[in-house]
Amino acid sequence: MSNFIPTLLxxxxxxxxxxxxxxxxxxxxxxxxxxxxxxxxxxxIEAFRAANANLKVTPLEQIKSNDVRQQIxxxxxxxxxxxxxxxxxxxxxxxxxxxxxxxxxxxxASGVGAVITYVQVIVNQSSNSGxxxxxxxxxxxRFIHLVIEAHSTSYFSYNSQIYxxx
Numbered sequence: 001m002s003n004f005i006p007t008l009l010x011x012x013x014x015x016x017x018x019x020x021x022x023x024x025x026x027x028x029x030x031x032x033x034x035x036x037x038x039x040x041x042x043x044x045i046e047a048f049r050a051a052n053a054n055l056k057v058t059p060l061e062q063i064k065s066n067d068v069r070q071q072i073x074x075x076x077x078x079x080x081x082x083x084x085x086x087x088x089x090x091x092x093x094x095x096x097x098x099x100x101x102x103x104x105x106x107x108x109a110s111g112v113g114a115v116i117t118y119v120q121v122i123v124n125q126s127s128n129s130g131x132x133x134x135x136x137x138x139x140x141x142r143f144i145h146l147v148i149e150a151h152s153t154s155y156f157s158y159n160s161q162i163y164x165x166x
Contacts, residue, residue, distance in 0.1 A: 060121075130153075
């Protein structure tokens, strides 16, 4: 396998952390509109859920794509007049064997964020099995914490957009 470098596309205010068994990559700028993202490999999704039983999870809507890649679009809320893009992130990772992946995305990484109107996370993976949840905050609030699960995948890439107003 070639040496793979994750692709990061961030607003100047984003915080991204990629956690793998081998290393951790962190990028940060300090601003109140930053987003924190962590991608974890997990061996047993049910064990993860059992270990985090106190989390309140709200399923995200899963919009199916007709694209030949395995693309899943998770979304919640809707755009409104006067809102704008307050955070965007993207990152990619691949593995030689199938993995269960959990991505944690938090906005803002610190401080007070915009009032959130719409969230969309586009995920590309090698399987069509996955789920997304809001576990804290959400639409109409100034923070959100999302968990995206991808099951049995050899690659995982995402692009997230969060819209809101101040």
